Amino acid sequence: QLQLQESGAGLVKPSETLSLTCTVSGASISGSTYYWGWLRQPPGKGLEWIGSIFYSGSTYYNPSLKSRVTISVDTSKNQFSLKLSSVTAADTAVYYCARGSGWYREWGQGALVTVSS
């Protein structure tokens, strides 16, 4: 059974870089035909797609965040990661990792990241 688990700092200072890692178990990232994605949800608000990566390293990002986002993959650790630079309070959200190439069936439990000094 596929499981995804987000990990990383829960509190980030304004202007710094948010970093999260998603550890995948129950399936191999490199053996998958799916993309692996990051999405977020500000408290009490709706969902936003951040971007996705294929095991080969091919990525595509939401243009609204593209200048600040980097998604990378480490197949040796069966993990993929998110970095979001120059964060502000508007980046406070629950961040989810998920598997899918458009629609997302498997999700992590989510990680709350608060941007505050």
Added chain:
Amino acid sequence: EIVLTQSPGTLSLSPGERATLSCRASQSVSNNYLAWYQQKPGQAPRLLIYGASSRATGIPDRFSGSGSGTDFTLTISRLEPEDFAVYYCQQYGSSPFTFGPGTKVDIK
């Protein structure tokens, strides 16, 4: 970017009733690549429907999706107590993938 609008914002119904949720896109969704999710407080979204009308694995048949182009509908034929939640539509036909603002189905 395709903007999705969901209506109504809140739907107040009783268990056993039929729920009809609407999702309208600002332009045609390519290949009807439209998904529906259910989300309960403190939980990740749960995929219900993809490709506008295909039920995801393990989803009860009281959930059905329909529509094409710019107009899509999620129908819950008979509400069970566990169905009271927020429902989101999402298009993945063109990048960036986008979500609607959600419809909350609450108990009347």
